[in-house]
Amino acid sequence: MDFQLSDSQRALQETARKYAREVVRPKAAHHDETAEFPKAQIATAHELGLINMAIPQEYNGLGLSHLEQVIVCEELSWGDASVATTIVANDLANLPIILAGTSDQKRRLLSPFTEKLKFASFCLTEPGAGSDVAGLSTTARLDGDHYVLNGSKCFITNGTYAEQYTVFATVDKDRKHKGISCFVVEGQPPGLTIGKHENKMGQRASNTVTLTFEDVRVPVANRIGEEGQGFLIAMETLDNSRPLTAMFSVGIARAALEHSLEYSSQRRTFGKAIREHQGVQFMLADMGMNIQAARLLTYQSALLLDEGQKNTLISSYAKCFAADMAMKVTTDAVQVYGGYGYIKEYPVEKLMRDAKLIQIYEGTSQVQRLVIARELFK
Incomplete structure (x- = not known):
């Protein structure tokens, strides 16, 4: 086992992080308020190669590994989960073609996405x-x-x-x-x-x-x-996409933790910063611990695919654990902020709302538990 990212993976991570920090984050509150489609931000992602990540190189795509895709997804969702979902929806739609299409279908239906921005x-x-x-x-x-x-x-x-x-x-x-x-x-x-x-x-x-x-x-x-064969294609597609949505949770939760660390250092009660109160420290410690656990579980679910192994059980572990984790972390972040956490002027209430959807889409947390139980009984 090697828990270190390669130089190329770190470079990819930094590209995605810079994009999320400089292009996505500054407009996140605006897009949340207006529900305006973030087409300009997605166009920049296309220029940087951060969309259509799974299209193989032989069809003019980047052909990123599953691990590299989840590395990008953490940064995208750290910036704004709406943008992350919009970008990865392309990969989700194209995965059945990648997994089960003929060479002619891949050439006709995948290559155009690398030539210009298409959804x-x-x-x-x-x-x-x-x-x-x-x-x-x-x-x-x-x-x-x-x-x-x-x-x-x-x-x-x-x-x-x-x-x-x-x-x-x-x-x-x-x-x-x-x-x-x-x-x-x-x-x-x-x-x-x-x-x-x-x-x-x-x-x-x-x-x-x-x-x-x-x-x-x-x-x-x-x-x-x-x-x-459609049902089997759909199930294999979801096995492949589950690590991506699991990593959305990690990115959202990481953002909530970072905001909480900053706020708890500034906010003072009873003569000291609230970060010095044990009750707050325990909440922050649990956030960090569970975010890291979800990240490593998601990495494993992606690496299994890269090694050509079946990942149904581990990817369901990752998606379910990470989604429930993000809901808990963002709820606690609102609690750290207190009354201000409930106000839209502050960032954590949006993260709490964004996290909720990941417990629902691409297989609810309850369905993931059914999948987990079925796999365990095997």
Whole structure:
């Protein structure tokens, strides 16, 4: 085991940290207040190579390792979780193509993202099928050399701005998860309706919409994998993306700890800085301890993928532990600030709202526990 980052990894970390510090952080409060899509910030990320991180080098991407991707994610979410989610949504949407696409599909559907700024969306969740993926009801009917898609997807990140959608639909509802297939919808074709941006509690600048597909035609050439392989592709995709969302929690929590350390050094009660009170020290110590534990667990979940090993159990450990950790750390940060922590003029209440979403998306903390228990019984 080697717990040291390489020189190239440290350089990548510093590039992402500088971007988060100089480009993302200064506008974070503005984007949170207005829910304005941070397109200018994402354009800078594209220039720096901090978006579409997983696209392989043979298709003109950076082909970053899974460990390198999570290193970047910690810095992005330290700057603003909305920006981090917007950026990584592209990787999430492209992962099914990377994992299961043909060489021609990868060339056609991945390479354009390296040439200019484009957004993509991963379309799995439905109004009646979130955690119960096998219960999705969006249908795909074969019609000649096209499939015809009908149904709705909700909570779709980047949906308004996407030029490519990775959509999971069933070709046979009676087959449940074995009937699900994966399709790539290019552009915003006739029959695709984009709903309003959701007014969210946290990560407010991340674009989140409902999509409705009404007789949307998709070429057979844009089916990823074989018919019925969609569920397995989705599960493998989530195994790959779980370390990224776990590391969002680490970045958010690290920001909360840093704010708490600074504030507790300045705020005085009973004649001394509150950092000198044991009750506050214990809270800060627990923050630091649990952030480091989550970081190392997430590193491990990424490294397993880099070594070609299955990471389902460890990535669920990481995502669940880190998400719950971030919620606790940000709640305690608000407590350290006292009454000021509850006021929007101060930074920690936003972090608390941003952290909550990570306990929900890409598998709730409760679903992660189900996955963990299932893997343990194996």
